[in-house]
Amino acid sequence: QKEVEQNSGPLSVPEGAIASLNCTYSDRGSQSFFWYRQYSGKSPELIMSIYSNGDKEDGRFTAQLNKASQYVSLLIRDSQPSDSATYLCAVNQDAGGTSYGKLTFGQGTILTVHP
């Protein structure tokens, strides 16, 4: 089992729709969860961080965390063509402080928003 798994995609949604991106992780001790967006040929850009169970909203983005189910998701409301990118889920396992600086990434989900 991979440590961090994302829905494989690619995911295609029409402009204005809600895009839903999902991620599961294997280490129950994981503490911190991040979503990055990566445009083709560019580096990852942090768009959301979440540390506690529940929802966290930032503009059109909502991150949801359920530690009991070991599941984190990202919702993008009113999707725009400029949202077309690869979305990476990243988890910091922080097992007793030994995972300093180490983010474990999923393979990414390619999102295409078509006009």
Added chain:
Amino acid sequence: KAGVTQTPRYLIKTRGQQVTLSCSPISGHRSVSWYQQTPGQGLQFLFEYFSETQRNKGNFPGRFSGRQFSNSRSEMNVSTLELGDSALYLCASSVRDGNTEAFFGQGTRLTVV
């Protein structure tokens, strides 16, 4: 506030050579992590430095090494380059460690021929 700066942006090296990549973190950030990104393996953690000390290391051979200076700037070195080392090398800085938000530089695209 300036972001994470990586130099050079592009490199072409020959098998067997060595290479040094540089990373300047965001001002005030003391943790610097390095990642390798390839189409097949995705983003893989190389190592992390904090206050000039390596605190964590990924599963890469000893040819991959790094260091951090007193001003938090970091370098990574790859010796005896192999074709498989061709990748995008990314540096990320954070205030303290992986539990805080990490911001990536633009990366160094290394091609080994």
